[in-house]
Amino acid sequence: MHLNLGYLLLIRLFSMSGQVLALSYMYFYTGIHLPVKPVILIITLLSLFTAYSWLHYRGLKEITDRIFVTQLMIDICALSLLIYYTGGSINPFISFFILPIIFAAASLRPPYTFTLTLVAIGSYSALMFLYVPLDGVHIHQSGTQIHLWGMWFGFILTASLVAYFVARISSTVRKQDRALAEAREAALHADRILALGTLAAGTAHELGTPLSTMAVITGELLNDHQEDKELISELKLLKEQIQRCKTILGRMSSDAGQSQADTGSKIKVDAYIQEIISSWQQTRTDIDFEIELKPSTETPEIIVDRTLTSAIINILNNAADASSKKIHIVCGWNNTSMDIEVIDDGHGIKEQHQPLLGKSIFSTKASDKGLGIGLFLAETTLTRIGGNISLSNHKDGGAHAEISIPLSPLLAR
Numbered sequence: 086m087h088l089n090l091g092y093l094l095l096i097r098l099f100s101m102s103g104q105v106l107a108l109s110y111m112y113f114y115t116g117i118h119l120p121v122k123p124v125i126l127i128i129t130l131l132s133l134f135t136a137y138s139w140l141h142y143r144g145l146k147e148i149t150d151r152i153f154v155t156q157l158m159i160d161i162c163a164l165s166l167l168i169y170y171t172g173g174s175i176n177p178f179i180s181f182f183i184l185p186i187i188f189a190a191a192s193l194r195p196p197y198t199f200t201l202t203l204v205a206i207g208s209y210s211a212l213m214f215l216y217v218p219l220d221g222v223h224i225h226q227s228g229t230q231i232h233l234w235g236m237w238f239g240f241i242l243t244a245s246l247v248a249y250f251v252a253r254i255s256s257t258v259r260k261q262d263r264a265l266a267e268a269r270e271a272a273l274h275a276d277r278i279l280a281l282g283t284l285a286a287g288t289a290h291e292l293g294t295p296l297s298t299m300a301v302i303t304g305e306l307l308n309d310h311q312e313d314k315e316l317i318s319e320l321k322l323l324k325e326q327i328q329r330c331k332t333i334l335g336r337m338s339s340d341a342g343q344s345q346a347d348t349g350s351k352i353k354v355d356a357y358i359q360e361i362i363s364s365w366q367q368t369r370t371d372i373d374f375e376i377e378l379k380p381s382t383e384t385p386e387i388i389v390d391r392t393l394t395s396a397i398i399n400i401l402n403n404a405a406d407a408s409s410k411k412i413h414i415v416c417g418w419n420n421t422s423m424d425i426e427v428i429d430d431g432h433g434i435k436e437q438h439q440p441l442l443g444k445s446i447f448s449t450k451a452s453d454k455g456l457g458i459g460l461f462l463a464e465t466t467l468t469r470i471g472g473n474i475s476l477s478n479h480k481d482g483g484a485h486a487e488i489s490i491p492l493s494p495l496l497a498r
Contacts, residue, residue, distance in 0.1 A: 089192045090148050093156055094135055096184065101128055104167065104178055120170045120217060127170075131163045154197050157185040158204065165208040173216025174209075174237065182209050186244050190251035202248040206241055213237055292334060300327050353384050354418045354492075358425075361394055362414070365401050372405045372412060379417035387495040396466040399459035400427055400474065400486050407431035407484055418492070425488040433478040470494045 105128060112119050138156065142148060161182065168176050182205045189198040303324045310316050352360070355378065362376060404412050408429035415426040467474055472490040479485040 123170050127166050150193055157201055160185050168212050170217050172219045173212045186248050190248050191255045198248050202244055296331050351386055355384050358416050361397055365398050369405045374412040376414045381419040392466045396463035399463045404429040423490045427486040428479050429483045431483050434484050
């Protein structure tokens with residue numbers, strides 16, 4: 086919009102210069118007497134307004150539609166006054182009324198364009214009857230009158246066509262720009278996911294060797310300290326955790342590149358929800374929660390891969406990290422969708438953080454508590470299957486996550 090306003094001010098300067106030259110020629114060389122004082126006053130005021138606009142608006146970050154409409158209205162009013170004092174419809178510069186309409190159609194929303202078009206047509210029509218006649222210029226011939234009325238009708242037709250078609254073209258261009266911006270954002274998002282996937286694959290490969298070394302050393306310590314029962318218990322727990330890490334890494338490697346049908350299994354929606362909650366509860370024994378099920382008359386059978394399960398668990402973990410005492414989980418489903426609400430009793434989400442959560446790798450936690458990757462991956466997974474997650478603050482306090490999952494991509498055929 087800054088560029089459009091700059092063009093408007095520049096064209097205004099050119100048009101004023103052309104009018105000054107033409108009026109000077111008429112006054113000094115043709116013997117036509119003009120009302121010099123009002124003409125000079127109008128051009129001076131418009132020049133000062135143009136200079137003010139240039140100095141005032143160039144520092145603004147955003148030029149609103151109202152500012153642009155005001156500029157175009159000033160142009161129409163100034164042109165109307167100039168035409169009024171210089172012969173009315175016989176003045177060839179009356180065709181300049183088309184310029185504000187073109188600018189409005191190319192830059193503004195249709196309601197503004199429609200309003201400016203009506204104002205320009207109304208001004209042109211009024212000047213057919215209301216104007217200051219020029220001394221030395223007399224219009225009596227019927228042919229000239231027909232020509233002037235023909236110009237008036239042609240202007241109305243041209244203005245209407247320009248306002249409609251240029252506005253349509255401008256709207257199409259803006260839609261294309263938005264589509265390109267969304268495509269660039271999607272490509273950037275895909276690059277982030279690819280980078281995370283590459284990092285995860287590399288990390289899984291690199292962790293294999295140290296985990297194996299830890300498993301060997303733990304086994305040797307178990308053999309060497311059979312008499313210390315307390316140490317034996319702790320070493321067994323350590324060995325179990327090492328084995329769990331190796332199992333997770335192995336599952337990551339086996340799942341990579343496989344399709345949903347390869348990694349998933351058929352399961353009823355209610356059983357799937359209970360399975361997720363049970364699996365999550367085993368890792369978050371420190372959190373109390375209550376679950377509310379809202380089933381439909383039918384319970385469809387779906388095929389779910391581990392990425393969707395991980396996405397839901399990531400959201401539950403975020404709620405658990407933010408919660409102080411309890412989490413409330415509401416699950417409902419029908420033949421077409423599955424909806425999950427997760428409400429915690431924490432401090433809620435700050436307004437400035439809401440646009441970032443899930444859209445980028447962002448976290449409000451301490452660096453040793455999380456990096457914000459889980460919510461980002463959850464958002465990506467849900468978007469991939471046509472679902473979405475909405476984050477807001479609950480009326481009773483705490484954060485409120487609403488997950489919507491369409492079942493059509495997951496239904497067992």
